[in-house]
Amino acid sequence: MNNLKFREYYDKVKGCYLGKNIGGTLGAPFECYRGVYDIDGFMQDVSSPIPNDDVDLQLVWLAAVEQEGRRIDSHVLAEYWDYYVTAVISEYGTGKNNFNKGIMPPHTGYLRNFNRDSNGAWIRTEIWACLCAGNPMLAATYAYYDSCVDHSDEGVNSAVFIAAVQAAAFFESDVHKLLDIGFSFIPKESAVRKAVELAVECYEAGEDWRTARKKLFRLVPSSFGEIAGAWKGTAEVPACEKCPVQEWETDIPKAQHGFDAPWSIGAIVIGWLYGEGDFGRSVCIATNLGEDTDCTAGTLGAILGIISGASGLPAKWVDACSDKIATWTIRRDAKLNPPSDISALCERLVQQTPVVLRGRCRLCGNGSYEIEPAASFHYKPSAFEPFRQEDFMEVYSCGHDTVRKHFRPYTVIIKYDEELVKISEGKEKSFLFKIYNEIFAPQYLTVRFLDVPEDWEVENGCERCVGLEHWHGSSNENSFAWKFIPRNLKRGKYTLIVEISAEGKGEKNYIPMTFINGAC
8 A cells, every 4th residue: 555645645634624614514503403304505604614613622632732742642631621622511511520520531531421422522533533644543542532531432432433434544435444444443242333334234225314314213312313302493594395394203212311422423324325425415414314413414524525635525515615713612822722724724733743653654855744554454453562552452441440641651550440439438449550661671660659548448558669671572561459448538539649650760750549439
């Protein structure tokens, strides 16, 4: 497979965000409504930009990459989210509320989160796909770190799936091959996978997209259209022949609130398959299915825009839609400095690609670069040397009970018990600490647990020594268990500090562990 030249890469990045903008704008009037439509173009005035959180949140991630470089993880992203994202609705607010209490990702995306399986994460994966073009495993890893800030379970699976598909689409255009690549990053039993498989089955059986839609509802009911109910028209877009007044569909099962991602990913694939390569038809079908229409049409538009590039998008769609960026869910300042239009966004993004892809960006004699694709787009264990890139499945498989904290010399993994951050009087809490050496030199670490109340019973004290070897001819990991029993609880919140130091080095690193005595 040939390297991707810079000019073609930039064209695909711009196609991604133009397609995202077109699809998001097309679907915006119908978001949160249930209905079946027959639209074939914009139904509202699109001369001015329409704010869209799907893009807003990616502007925050762009600033994070610009400021922090390649070492982005869920903790860094949570900090940027806390500072810049103003939205407090649904999963956005739950994740932020948990983080503000001192709870760490991925617990932030899981605890009390009735929308952990919803749509707020897969709608913002384009930045990881563009920065990791041709490296789906890296895109999926960043998508995991991103999504677990405010999602879990199918909310994470959907983001990982879409990020992998989009990153591969810079080099691969066949829809079935791309879906198979995405499947390699999520569990076989995932509802996201089942929804996509159903969409493919319906298309291959010759059923129309309306039938596929109804079958998708029966397999993985969505609650998104229950928010605003059956479409009756709005002041912006009155009901008409193309989007007539709808009656409530009584043959669609009642959905579990917030379980929206599987249906939505299935809807994207229905639009993709039944559109049969026609950009406009594809995003219109995604919108005509109803529910979270700005997101489904926007993400499908982004995928098709990556495949075709901006130069391959139909002029009638590009010319009709403003390319300006209007925001509504982020706090602006000089450091964030959100771009004013899609061209400015793409120019800033491609400057960061060599930082993220590192050696896979090959410098050219004219001062530009070209991108070398990964050897395999499907997930494969140990496909990359661990000091170059984390193994995606090692990160993903830890689940919502495991915190992963990166430091320059080592990575610390803390597996909590089933009650996560909850503590109760006299009930034992247990943890497994695993530490990975990230440098090519052996280390001896001292791990101390600070601010532990004197009344608490701690098994074998509050200090451990951990020896680490390195990759060359050895194993770079070691682990130990730690347990305590809280006694005489008087406060609702306790924060213990894990202090880590290496023998012979002055550097110390800290991990705050917050515990909740109450209903968390």
